[in-house]
Amino acid sequence: MVTATERKVNLSFEAKNKAQDGFVASTASRVLFSGAFGAGKTIALLTKALRLSQEYPKNFGYICRKVRATIELSTLKTFFDLVCPRELIAHYNKDKFFVTLINGSQLLFGGLDDPLKLGSLGAGGIGFAAIDEAIETNEDDWRMLEGRLRLPGVPHQIFAATNPGPPSHYLYVMFFKNELGEVYQASSFDNPALPDDYLERLNEFEGVYKDRYVLGLWKGLEGLVYSSFNDDVCLIPRFEIDKSWPVYTAHDFGSVNPAALFYAGNPGTGDFYAFAEYLPGIEMGHHDHVESFKTICEGRTVLKRVGGNHQETGERAAYTSEGWPITEPKHSLDKALQ
Incomplete structure (x- = not known):
């Protein structure tokens, strides 16, 4: 256990693209990182959460996915393996996925699949909410988290990382149509660290799959059957x-x-x-x-x-x-x- 609260640890984050850089630095109350496979969304999300926790001692943040059972081997593992230096951690409760940093800030990793628990999240509210794979969520989930952003003495932000989906999704309506927050977008090709063979494999995607998961575009319809139809080729x-x-x-x-x-x-x-x-x-x-x-x-x-x-x-x-x-x-x- 690290107890030396006076220790200074400098966070080192080198953005792979402009979207990562802008997303992490944004001070907007609502921020979305919409990106394709391999665009660096989760790392940017967790880096932003850790910076808010470092810059504002005794902050409280909730980092979540739609289902709690999916977070341990995905978002939480990335946090420990690639984002947070061990020297910053004062205590970690493995059962509750609850991290306490040496400056008193706390990060709780969880899910949105238990509305009753969310209603009592943080006795005095939370400073920020971070949603990974936000395409899995609905607008009720988002509003429930916004209703918890009231911790005194810190800036209040809700931010999310997601693959694009159909334009009917609430995130597209909120950020692209109604412009109720800042949006940062990146394609798979915007990450120079990706292996060549991985990019070659992604480049074989077609139709709506290439639009969303390679180019990072909000395209296509849910349940689309003929996703590869192209007028230039098929007519x-x-x-x-x-x-x-x-x-x-x-x-x-x-x-x-x-x-x-x-x-x-x-x-x-x-x-x-x-x-x-x-x-x-x-x-x-x-x-x-x-x-x-x-x-x-x-x-x-x-x-x-x-x-x-x-x-x-x-x-x-x-x-x-x-x-x-x-x-x-x-x-x-x-x-x-x-």
């Missing part, structure tokens, strides 16, 4: 599809707004081409739909027809009885497709 000038190419059809059932897509596969290259779509726009019976499908595929060989979710067995049977057998999709039980 080509029309050409006559060889009638010898096999056809595959996909169906979305519904009495008012049914739909179908028709794909032809090139046996030579393995490429598939969507050559027709079916959107009648009016209410029709199964027989009339099937007659339209047959007209679209006239002179072609249809190898497979799929459609509906697991509960729509009756719809598939109705089309089958009209001479258009449709099978259940392989992933019809996936929640995103229900």
